Amino acid sequence: MASNLYQAVYAQRGIALTFLASIIWSLNSLGTTFSTKTVSPWTLCFVNSLLYLPSLFFIQWESSHRYRLSDGLLILFTGVFDSLSLCFATLGLTYTAIGNACALIFSKPLLCVILAKLFLNESLVVYDIGLVVINFLGVILIFKPPLLFGNTFTDVELLGSVAALVSAVCGAFVLLFIRKLVERNAYDSALLLLVKGIVGHAFYGFLIFTNITSQDHMKTPLDWSFVILTCLAAVIACTLTYLALKSEDASVVALVTTAEVVWSYLLQVVFTDDRLEPSVTVGAFLIMIAPVFLAIRGILSTQPENENES
Template sequence: MRPEDSAGAAEPGEPVLLLTDDAPPRASEEPAAAETEGAPGRGRCCLCPSSPCGSRAEPAKKKAPCPGLGLLYTLLSTFFFSLTSLFVKKVQDVHAVEISAFRCVFQMLVIIPCLIYRKTGFIGPKDQRIFLILRGVVGSTAMILIYYAFQRMPLADATVITFSSPVFTSIFAWIFLKEKCSPWDALFIVFSMTGVILIVKPPFLFGSSSSGTEESYSVHLKGTFAAIGHAVFSGLTLVILRKLGKSVDYFLSIWYYVIIGLLESIIVLFILGEWSLPYCGLDRLYLILIGGFGLGGQVFLTKGLQIEKAGPVAIMRTMDVVFAFTFQIIIFNDVPSWWTVGGAICLVASSTGAAIHRWYQSSK
């Protein structure tokens, strides 16, 4: 089966990525068979074999992906994920695992009709099921960890810690995908990590008085480990999605994410005994918004990874830090320090440089 066939019905103008450089079997076998049997070739019909005929016109060629389109999809997914983080932070008296379960249920109700409409099935290609299962387990674990971190730490601190994920993404992509890390990619990663350090202001570099942590040390430490765990699993998720590429429909990838995430959340909630319905109507609205924006973020992120390398996508997602601090100023009335501003500038420079470099490479 050709990669574009297994990816499901493509919408008009949707970029198509072939997973290999080889021509599809049918494209290479038809001309040979025509020559052997004396049948008219491509562009000719049986009534006029000596001249081209309009009755069998050349099929329209697929348009190449627009340079930077994958990074644009990633930027949109980052904005939606930032809104999701904001609403998770504002939810009261609901455990992080339960929030994850509500989000999975909401997304499942949306994904099922999409899968039925696109006729992709609910299982996927046999040779890709193991990667789909891994994507579900790793992705849902990352979601639970970051929600827990948001509830235990300030929104901006938790966000910036998770954006050490480009380092893990580059390592996993180098190990599993054999992707080369160019000097420019390394430079953008250095800029990104410098921005994270300036924003987090670790005590061993800036002193204990600069951390500004109000929570107890044990609670803050739990949130920090959860955020770092999310960074590791998020980096691995990006590599798995890149490995899947166009071999499966992106809605099918999200389906595995939500169904496995729901099962995982139910098991954890059963063990912890933390299940409880939200009492406040505003919290219920936040849960709906978390599901909606989370779904939008997943769709755009998956589509971005289908046409872009894992490393640049991970770097572009550091824009989430800028959105997080913007929400912190506007919603929580917490003005960042000049160190934070410097870190944000580094992160924006890193993301912008990656986009320009990708556009330049594609235009060659």
């Protein structure tokens, strides 16, 4: 019985890895919000890209012969879109509240489900659509768009919101590209991390060189330590997400990752002066339905099969 339960849980490791990644992403979001008050967002992104370079030693070079030109382009696009996603996510967290930015950044399940169905032909059943709708309602209650709720945003908050939304779009394409590589048996998470690091190194290095932001660069050892820890959290969370995509559909990973919105709001309440409104609490509850439901469904659907095998 214990063995069957272990096998059932292991079969759902993609969901577990994604759920763990969502917690670590929330720590990165909190660190980003604090860091970008005194440090250039491009400096933060640049350090993040450097931390991906050790993945060079984990690439499966013996399998590189199976890559076609189109696979190489997919790998490059993944690195580019993932770097853009990080760029706009950092801007979103710089210019608007943690919860609002995360709600928009992780509003990608709807887009991801549509893209996965169109380009990957991933299965889509009634409860998938229901989970996406519930998740989207949760995002709406947290973000409270002015068109529906009549509230107003400052120009800076609007800039942060738009940046977070662009990050969501780029992130959805990243999940799509990775699942396509898995389909074509050309997926190596270490190689993708390295490509992301190289692309980010060049892109953010250029932004630092042009010095288009007013924030200062890191001046004290404490600034360095906090930035490195924040970026390290992003690297770990990204790695876990990439590993999860090897065994789970892009739409499922997108849904489970949205749990990060809940963790971010909890951290926001603990470490900042912000307080949760009733609508935010309801929205957070709706968002958590998807990862919990998917995990329970996966474990229950796997157990009978294991029992028959035994």
